[in-house]
Amino acid sequence: MRMVRFIREGGKAMYLPDFNYYCPHSVQEACAILADLGAGAKVLAGGTDLLIKMKHELVVPKALVSLKNIRSLADIGYVEGKGLILGARCTHNDLVNSTLLHQRYLSVAEAAHQMANNQIRNIGTVGGNLVNAVPSADLPPILIALGAQVTLVGPGGERTLPLEQFFTGPGQTVIAHDEILTEVVIPDQSTTGSTYIKFGLRRSGALAVVGVAAAVTVVERVIREARIVLGAVAPTPIRAREAEERLVGNAVSTELLEEAGIRAATACKPISDIRASAEYRRDLVRVLTKRSLRRAIEQGHV
């Protein structure tokens, strides 16, 4: 880690390099500012990742465009025929406390609850968690498992794409520098259960060593549909399609879930780092795939 620069300017301590600050009242206005300022401008949502990067000068924006005054981005709502909508500026704790999520997808609220610690959950946003594109992020796996779509708004209009196609690498996504991720939509669906299981080295404030989300449609003990998404074992969250294919059309059994676990473990591409070895991560994928499937099958959206 780089040394943190500490400078004094006019007798006042500076912990962050200086920048211009804008707080527009609409998404259109924000996009126009971003387009105008070019790549030196960054979007500020919660700031829990961005401020740390700025402090270490990994990112040195000329300007920050704050989403603070764009109230419409902080709503959680349900629109008939569209699905459940999470505004990008909702904090993780907004998700944790959302009645709508508790009624429909408790699994998403529970995943949000596993991110960092209470203080960070009060500030860190859904949009930030996605746009930062950290491979171990907790929200992407469960949202991809539930088939979530994201809306990106830019100066030229808006586009919607599956969250699954949003990530392109660690810290990399398809978003353009003048686009803003405005909402996440969890479409109406027939899934009967979903869950996210995270393994971190501590219960609080730890990144996922491995995170596995599963969403299933089970009718009379037969799996009709299955989506398994693995976090922290590839440059982006990935679907374990071979495992999903093994499940569909078959009756639930311990052997079947074990086989799915093995297939998921084979498909993932983990690295060794300070938190765990690749071998350990791979075996965790096997175990957590099995467990998350079991939980989604037996307990619904939890």
Next chain:
Amino acid sequence: MPEKIRFTVNGDVVEMAVEHHQRLLDVLREDLALTGAKEGCGGGECGACTVLMDNEPVNACLVLAVEADGREIITIEGLARENCLDPLQEAFIEHAALQCGFCTPGMILSAKALLLRNPNPTEAEVKEALSGNLCRCTGYKSIVDAVLAAAEKQS
């Protein structure tokens, strides 16, 4: 260019000019002389800079001062009323729930937010609420005991 902000700090409306690069923690400590919130890690891990923003705990080291415009901030200095300590402060003293004291303001504010939301927490809920606050003197047991005692006394 300084930016004018207006926010509430410990019940007082404060209007002031802040620099864009100033964090809420910098403004509280250096401009308002409220040095209860401490800078520990400066990265949202340790919780020593915890303050309440609209009654919820946040890391003041990760909030820009300009972003606190319009919000209500409570620091440890805002808990005692007319020489009367908050029940949590009393309980921390009674249970010797501090050694060096560096983490204490943050611990108490995280606990305060919990009790505002949930006046009768279980031990597990207290531990969860304090999990973003690190104590390197390892005094967690007395801290949890103090929070539970304060809750009991208030109810």
